[in-house]
Amino acid sequence: MTKKRTTKKTSTSKYAWVRTVLLILLAIILVATTIGVNQLYRMCYRNVCTKSQQEEFLYINSRMNIDELMAFMKDTYVIESPWNFKLHAELLHFNYVMPGRYKVNPVEADLHFIRRLRNGEQTPVKISFNNIRTKAQLSKRLSEQLMTDSLTIHNLLDNAEFLKEYNLTPETALTLFLPNTYEVYWSTTAKGLIKRLHKDYSAFWNVERLEKADRIGLTPTEVSVLASIVDEETNKVKEKPIVAGLYLNRLRIGMPLQADPTVKYAVGDFTLRRILYKHLSIDSPYNTYKYSGLPPGPIRIPSISGLEAVLNRTQHNYLYMCAKETFNGEHNFACTLAEHNRNAQRYQAALNKRKIMK
Numbered sequence: 001m002t003k004k005r006t007t008k009k010t011s012t013s014k015y016a017w018v019r020t021v022l023l024i025l026l027a028i029i030l031v032a033t034t035i036g037v038n039q040l041y042r043m044c045y046r047n048v049c050t051k052s053q054q055e056e057f058l059y060i061n062s063r064m065n066i067d068e069l070m071a072f073m074k075d076t077y078v079i080e081s082p083w084n085f086k087l088h089a090e091l092l093h094f095n096y097v098m099p100g101r102y103k104v105n106p107v108e109a110d111l112h113f114i115r116r117l118r119n120g121e122q123t124p125v126k127i128s129f130n131n132i133r134t135k136a137q138l139s140k141r142l143s144e145q146l147m148t149d150s151l152t153i154h155n156l157l158d159n160a161e162f163l164k165e166y167n168l169t170p171e172t173a174l175t176l177f178l179p180n181t182y183e184v185y186w187s188t189t190a191k192g193l194i195k196r197l198h199k200d201y202s203a204f205w206n207v208e209r210l211e212k213a214d215r216i217g218l219t220p221t222e223v224s225v226l227a228s229i230v231d232e233e234t235n236k237v238k239e240k241p242i243v244a245g246l247y248l249n250r251l252r253i254g255m256p257l258q259a260d261p262t263v264k265y266a267v268g269d270f271t272l273r274r275i276l277y278k279h280l281s282i283d284s285p286y287n288t289y290k291y292s293g294l295p296p297g298p299i300r301i302p303s304i305s306g307l308e309a310v311l312n313r314t315q316h317n318y319l320y321m322c323a324k325e326t327f328n329g330e331h332n333f334a335c336t337l338a339e340h341n342r343n344a345q346r347y348q349a350a351l352n353k354r355k356i357m358k
Contacts, residue, residue: 046080048073048113050106057123058102059186061147065096069117077104085110094118099147101125101186124183133270133300135174147187156190166198168221171297175224176201179303212311216248227306228298232261233321236329240309246318246333248310255319257288265299274351325350 050056056076064072066089070079079085088094088111100122104113127145132138135157136150143150156162157173168176176197184196205220213223230243250257260275266284280287286295318333320340325347332347334340 046084046110047107048085048104048110049078049080049108050104051076051078053106055106056104058104059147060097060099060102061187062099063096066094069097079110081110085114088114092118099187122185122187125186126181126183128179128181129177129301130179130303131300132174132177132179133265138174138177138301142193146184146193148190148193153190153193156194162191162194166194169297172221172225174228174298174301175221177301178204178307179301209311216310216313217251218310222294223307223310224302225294225298227302227310228300229257229259229261230309231303231306232264232299233259234329234331237305237309239331240305241312241314242316242318242333243321243331244310245313245316246321248313249317249319251293254292256292257294259288262286262288262295262299265295322347327354 058073058077060069060072066086070082070085073079092111092114094114094117097117098120100120101124102117102121103123125145127142129138129141132141135154139150139154139157142148142153158170160170163169163173166176176194178197178201180200182196182200184193188196210220213220216223218226226244226247229247230240233243234240247257247259249255263275263279263282263286264270264272266282266286267279272279280289283290285291286299288295316333317335320334320337320343321331322334322340322343324330324332327350332343334343
């Protein structure tokens, strides 16, 4: 009996020893595998880094193959392993990168970076345009924020055949542009931009606003034209509905608008402080002293507040307005010509006192 118990104990110890050895071997294999995988990863997966160690944006304005891309990036970015970079490009069937604006993280695996470029995963830009009076100004402002050049944009805004698709003319093209902040791709074409902005324009002119425009007898384009005059007349938001109501009163009775800002537009000098008789004689459809009704197009891109002021104009009997002699940007309003003349005399005297002659 004693002999049998000793044999069983010896057998159990032997199995425990074998199990311990196997566990040690397994641990060694796991450690070696982990080290090997890490080394393999370090050999095969390298990073693309920005030299500034901050997020940067890669602006590519023409199609580039892998060699052209690497040459283009060398001044601002670090490619840890050019050989590895090209290998991954081949594995991912990367032939070329399309024009666009691509984000580059401070440190990013080159495989991930190449995949993003191959898929054309651009980062949108936010564009805006405010206080724009002419197509030339608008074209310049947009070209500063997008890849497309100002001449291409300007030519498109003068292209009657293209604008016809959006029920616009070269004279009314600016009414399409609602001052706002838009997210678009940097490589967006001029035509693509117009299509994008038209979508927002159509959303702005919803049923409610269309009904308001119809009630005052204007089309959306005419609302924009009048709003552009209102915006040039005053920068006081509280005054805009009053000014809009005044001009609508004039339109209703067939009285010329006689808006000084339209004369400045016709002259091409927006800095004029004093409108003289020689300015009033200029033969231009934008000279509302010479021609009745609205001018053929806006004299600037109207603001949202200007558009809303026309659609929600103040109802009153004012037919005349004149800048206040205090030069605080506000106006004196009048129902009669006699009252207006008195307001105008005070303003002229203030101009003379300050020696403002033009």
